[in-house]
Amino acid sequence: MLDLLPTMEQLDLFTEGDLFQAYKLFGAHIEKRDGVIGVRFTVWVPNAKSVHVVGDFNGWIGEQHRMHKVEEYGVWNIFIPHLVEGDLYKYEIHTMSNQVLLKSDPYAFFSEKRPQTASIVKSLNHYHWQDDNWQSEKRKSNVHAKPMNIYEVHLGSWKKRNNEGLSYEQLADELVEYVIGMGYTHIELLPLMEHPYDRSWGYQITGYYSLTSRYGTPEQFMYFVDRCHQNGIGVILDWVPGHFCKDEHGLRQFDGTPLYEHEDMMKAEKPLWGTLSFDYNKPEVVSFLISNALFWMDVYHIDGFRVDAVASMINLNFDKPRHQHIKNKNGSTENLEALQFIKKLNETVFQYFPDALMMAEDSSDWPLVSAPTYDGGLGFNFKWNMGWMNDMLRYMETDSIFRPYEHKLITFSLLYAFSENYVLPFSHDEVVHGKKSMLNKMPGDYWQKFANLRLIYSYQMTHPGKKLNFMGSELAQFEEWKDLEQIDWMLLNFEMHDKYQQFVKELNFFYKLEPALWELDSYPSGFQWMDANNDKDCIISFIRKGDDEESILVICNFTALVHQNYLIGVNMPGVYEEIFNSDELKYGGSGQKNGRVKAQLKSCNFQDFSIQLTIPPLATIMFKRVPAVPKEIEGEIK
Known part of the structure; x- marks a missing residue:
C-alpha cells in the first residue's frame, strides 16, 4: 500500500463521493519530508474552530500541533517530524460551541486494546504475502459454480487459553487446520474492526479501518489470512456499513455536529440497537465507507463481505416504533440514499475486485438483491436465504407427528430458490438470546434429537444454495452459544457428539466432491x-x-x-x-x-x-x- 500526499484532485473526489482509496489520504501516514521521517495526519472535520493532534509524544497537549485547514474541503492536515510507528494519538477538536472533544482517528490502522481508546501510528506495508496461487485460481473461477460451505466463527470464543481468545497467529495454526480437516471451504469472521464492547461481537464499531487489537497485530492477522489462502480456504468478513455505536471517542458528533450520522435524528437513530445510521447523502461518508470495503480487500486480502443488516439500511422504519415512522420525498418508506449507496458500493467493489464475494444479510423482500445493477438489482452476488432458514427451523421444531400439517414449510422455498443467488445460513443469530441451540431445537428423545439434527443439515447440504453454519454446530451443542466461553469441545468425549462431528465432516467432504450439489445452484x-x-x-x-x-x-x-x-x-x-x-x-x-x-x-x-x-x-x-x-x-x- 502506497502512502500518497494529499492533492486537490483527491480532495475533489472525496467531496464528490468518489475517492475509493481514501485510506491513502486520511489517517496517520509515515513519510519523509526534507529528509526527516515523521507522520502526516489528515482528518475530515468541516465544522470545527480548530483541530490539534495530541498524543504520548506531546504529553496529550495539542497547542504545538495545531492542524492546518484546507478550507473549502473541511479537511485538516499536519506533518509532525520525528514521530514513529507505535506512537499513540487522538484528535483534539475545538467545536463551534466551544466544546473540546478527544476523538480517535476514523481512519486509524490500529488502536489501543480495550478499554483504552487511543489510535496508534501504524504502517501496513511490512507483510510479504504468499497467496499468489490462491489469487490466480480465484480469478479463473466462477464462484456461483463452485462449492461453498462456510464455517462462521467468533474468534474470541472458538477456543480459549487462560480465559482469553487465541491470538491471530495461534488461530492461523489451530483454526485453519481444523477447518481444513472438517472439509469447509470458507471461514466467515464476525466483525474484526475495532469495537469497544466485547459483547457487541464486533457489530458496533468505532474504528472501521482499525483491526481489533484483541487478538494481535495487523501483520499477525495478515499471516492468518495468508495461511487460509495457502490452504485453499477463503476468508469472508462481516461488515457493518449500516450503523455505528455512540461511544464518545468514535464517530458520533465527530466535530460537535452530526457528521457521519444523519442530521435528522428520526433518520439517524436506530433504537433497536442504540446506534446511529450513516448519512449516505454525504459524499464524504460514501467515500469513507466504500474505501473501507476496498481497504480490507486491498490490504488484508479479504475475499469478501457478509454485509450486515441490509434490511435496516433500505427501510427507513426498520424496527422503529410507529410514532417514529417517516417517509421519503416520494411518500414511500425505502431509504433512497441507502439504495444508491449500496449500488455504488457493489459496482465499485466489483470494478476493483471482480472475484469478490458480496453477500447481503437481508431479511426484506426487496427484489433482485443479488442481481447486477445494470439489470435493476442491488449488485450483490449472494443473498442470505432467511425465508428458507425460518421455515426450516419452524418445521424442524415441530414434533414429527404434527409435521404433515406443516409440509409446505419444507417445499415452499423451491418456488423462489432461483430468484436470487442464495446462501442457506444457520448463523450465530439462531443460537442465542433464548432461541436454543440447534440440537435443543429438535424435538423427540435423545436419539431423535440427533437424528433430526443430521436430517436438517443433510437437507441443507442438498438444497440449492451455498451453505453457512456457525461454529459449535458441528459438535451438536446442547447449550446456546456462550460468547464469553469457548465452544463445548468437551462434548467430543461423549459418543453421540463424537459421531455427530464425524457425520458433519464426512457430509462436508461428500458435498465438495459432488458437483451435482453445487454447479447449478442458481439455475x-x-x-x-x-x-x-x-x-x-x-x-x-x-x-x-x-x-x-x-x-x-x-x-x-x-x-x-x-x-x-x-x-x-x-x-x-x-x-x-x-x-x-x-x-x-x-x-x-x-x-x-x-x-x-x-x-x-x-x-x-x-x-x-x-x-x-x-x-x-x-x-x-x-x-x-x-x-x-x-x-x-x-x-x-x-
Whole structure:
C-alpha cells in the first residue's frame, strides 16, 4: 500500500463521493519530508474552530500541533517530524460551541486494546504475502459454480487459553487446520474492526479501518489470512456499513455536529440497537465507507463481505416504533440514499475486485438483491436465504407427528430458490438470546434429537444454495452459544457428539466432491422434484444435477417411522447405488441401508421407472445411478 500526499484532485473526489482509496489520504501516514521521517495526519472535520493532534509524544497537549485547514474541503492536515510507528494519538477538536472533544482517528490502522481508546501510528506495508496461487485460481473461477460451505466463527470464543481468545497467529495454526480437516471451504469472521464492547461481537464499531487489537497485530492477522489462502480456504468478513455505536471517542458528533450520522435524528437513530445510521447523502461518508470495503480487500486480502443488516439500511422504519415512522420525498418508506449507496458500493467493489464475494444479510423482500445493477438489482452476488432458514427451523421444531400439517414449510422455498443467488445460513443469530441451540431445537428423545439434527443439515447440504453454519454446530451443542466461553469441545468425549462431528465432516467432504450439489445452484435446471407432495408420510424426494448431467437422487424422511419397500420414481433405468445415508451406525443412526437397487419398469411420481427402498427414520439418503454393474455382483442387487 502506497502512502500518497494529499492533492486537490483527491480532495475533489472525496467531496464528490468518489475517492475509493481514501485510506491513502486520511489517517496517520509515515513519510519523509526534507529528509526527516515523521507522520502526516489528515482528518475530515468541516465544522470545527480548530483541530490539534495530541498524543504520548506531546504529553496529550495539542497547542504545538495545531492542524492546518484546507478550507473549502473541511479537511485538516499536519506533518509532525520525528514521530514513529507505535506512537499513540487522538484528535483534539475545538467545536463551534466551544466544546473540546478527544476523538480517535476514523481512519486509524490500529488502536489501543480495550478499554483504552487511543489510535496508534501504524504502517501496513511490512507483510510479504504468499497467496499468489490462491489469487490466480480465484480469478479463473466462477464462484456461483463452485462449492461453498462456510464455517462462521467468533474468534474470541472458538477456543480459549487462560480465559482469553487465541491470538491471530495461534488461530492461523489451530483454526485453519481444523477447518481444513472438517472439509469447509470458507471461514466467515464476525466483525474484526475495532469495537469497544466485547459483547457487541464486533457489530458496533468505532474504528472501521482499525483491526481489533484483541487478538494481535495487523501483520499477525495478515499471516492468518495468508495461511487460509495457502490452504485453499477463503476468508469472508462481516461488515457493518449500516450503523455505528455512540461511544464518545468514535464517530458520533465527530466535530460537535452530526457528521457521519444523519442530521435528522428520526433518520439517524436506530433504537433497536442504540446506534446511529450513516448519512449516505454525504459524499464524504460514501467515500469513507466504500474505501473501507476496498481497504480490507486491498490490504488484508479479504475475499469478501457478509454485509450486515441490509434490511435496516433500505427501510427507513426498520424496527422503529410507529410514532417514529417517516417517509421519503416520494411518500414511500425505502431509504433512497441507502439504495444508491449500496449500488455504488457493489459496482465499485466489483470494478476493483471482480472475484469478490458480496453477500447481503437481508431479511426484506426487496427484489433482485443479488442481481447486477445494470439489470435493476442491488449488485450483490449472494443473498442470505432467511425465508428458507425460518421455515426450516419452524418445521424442524415441530414434533414429527404434527409435521404433515406443516409440509409446505419444507417445499415452499423451491418456488423462489432461483430468484436470487442464495446462501442457506444457520448463523450465530439462531443460537442465542433464548432461541436454543440447534440440537435443543429438535424435538423427540435423545436419539431423535440427533437424528433430526443430521436430517436438517443433510437437507441443507442438498438444497440449492451455498451453505453457512456457525461454529459449535458441528459438535451438536446442547447449550446456546456462550460468547464469553469457548465452544463445548468437551462434548467430543461423549459418543453421540463424537459421531455427530464425524457425520458433519464426512457430509462436508461428500458435498465438495459432488458437483451435482453445487454447479447449478442458481439455475432451475439443477433441480427436479420427484415427489414434493407426500405430506402424509413427510417424505420428499428430488434430483440435483450438475453440468455433466450426472445427478444425485435425494430422499428425506421427516418422521421417525421406517418405511419398507417404499417406491421412489426415477427418470432413468439401471442400477442405483446408495452413496450417502445419515442413518448409518457410525453417525449414531439405526443402520437402515439399501446398497444397490435396480430400477423397475413401474411408474411412480410421474416417472416410468422406480426403485424400491428402505427409508430410514429421520434421515436423508442419496443415490447415484451406476452406468454398468459387473455380472458377478448382479445377484447382490435388490
